[in-house]
Amino acid sequence: MTKFTDRYTYRVTWSEEDQEHVGLCVEFPSLSWLDKSPEKALSGIRALIKECVIDMQRVGEHVPEPLSVKKFSGKFMVRIPPETHRNLAIQAAEEGVSLNRLISSRLH
Template sequence: MINEYQYIVDWEPADRVFVARVTEFPSLAAHGDSQEEALREIRGVVEEVIADLNATGEPVPEPLCLRQYSGKLNLRMPPDLHRRLAVEADRKGVSLNQFINMKLVQ
């Protein structure tokens, strides 16, 4: 299961190390002198945390790649922004939904 989580490795110039994080466990981080070492370290930490969660009967976060999404999103926005977007969508000859999707993909 640890292979299915989303890992990110960044260079931290202040500490001069690579820091790896896992999106599904935002409080976890590990570092290393190389990207590979940082990734190896965080994967080990995740493995230990999952074992601890399983041992105590706590829920283990589901990997993002396994989550199901409906494709529907309810979004609140200020009325003036709603109006501006609707006008712009109308000018382009598309629905507001299509227009917002186009904007999000950019």
């Protein structure tokens, strides 16, 4: 069975400022791990998240739900300027598609 912390969203990127790789976890944006190798940056952030989750559970704090298991509705609202809305509606009409389909196709 996969450990709970294995379900989090991890990423490793290069930090020009630190001249090292940085391991990150989307669900814990305030935490990171620096290392010379990308593999060690990943294993470092994973170990840090595991320790953090154990501590949070021990003191009864809310532990973030992994994005990988979170249910999404497929809907979200975006506020745009009225002129942009009008222009997109015109483009959708010209293409013979709904505004929703036009926007969805541009987000892929």
